[in-house]
């Protein structure tokens with residue numbers, strides 16, 4: 001295994017999916033886990049709970065609303081409605097249960113490809129159908145196509161799974177774009193399900209959908225968790241937030257099991273992250289932003305024909321490798337280069353993005369450089 005700087009963990013003995021999916025000689029740059037040490041306040045809280053054998057079911061969690069309220073105000077100047085929070089097993093379960101409640105099998109769900117690959121699995125799980133309004137590339141930034149979104153609403157689509165910020169392109173949608181989405185949702189009576197799990201990892205100003213005023217409150221629910229930004233995905237806890245009485249009523253009618261199926265350790269790690277994890281978060285955003293610049297530099301040096309785009313959040317790079325004209329990119333990089341990435345077509349429902357990959361750069365610069373070197377050994381050969 002390659003060494004990393006001090007802030008990166010010692011991976012030996014880690015058992016998460018990132019370290020088990022592929023053989024040891026493969027560099028895992030695929031799944032969205034960071035190689036950082038988890039924030040000390042979270043680890044301390046978990047150790048206390050484990051030492052106290054405090055591992056029962058998750059009951060009420062009155063600590064979450066004030067902790068998130070303070071964080072959201074401080075970070076995004078968002079005054080949340082603390083009566084609108086509901087715990088969920090994780091973000092995926094929240095999305096699935098909301099879809100099940102507000103739509104029926106066969107209904108269309110609006111997405112913007114390229115988007116998080118599990119969106120397609122969640123939509124399939126509830127027997128619905130994705131309706132794509134693809135992002136468009138403008139000035140090297142992947143952006144929402146507001147006209148295509150309106151066309152979808154006009155065509156009768158009534159639920160919109162928005163990825164904000166957007167995995168895998170790292171776009172932070174602007175306040176103006178999101179305000180227009182809120183206006184359109186109000187005009188056509190649609191519900192926006194805004195997945196904001198990556199929001200704390202933004203280095204440009206992020207706009208929470210529910211900070212946009214009445215139209216947004218009346219037509220949206222936000223689903224989120226600290227599990228991505230504080231790197232605790234295996235702990236299983238998330239929540240949703242709604243801010244109008246009509247949407248709150250719908251969310252109250254979601255299955256109680258969402259709460260029971262969340263983990264006590266995960267729930268308290270969320271409280272700890274919002275209360276005491278902001279310094280760690282600031283440091284992490286700085287590191288991934290530096291890595292973004294480093295990756296751009298490495299690509300220019302080692303893979304000069306790769307196209308890399310502007311990003312404002314997250315550690316997942318979307319790379320266009322079409323200039324190399326290689327079939328089965330992800331398979332070849334894995335087999336011949338011993339680098340695991342996520343294949344482009346997983347980010348659409350219809351096989352688009354064959355020439356793209358998603359590459360996780362939340363690791364040491366040594367490993368980023370080595371992964372790019374291995375990719376170059378396949379692509380530049």
Ligand SMILES: Cc1ncc(COP(=O)(O)O)c(C=O)c1O
Nearest residue numbers: 032090091092116167197225238
């Ligand atoms: C946009 C987005 N939503 C949700 C998730 C997964 O969240 P959870 O593990 O809480 O279901 C991810 C994981 O990478 C993600 O990128």
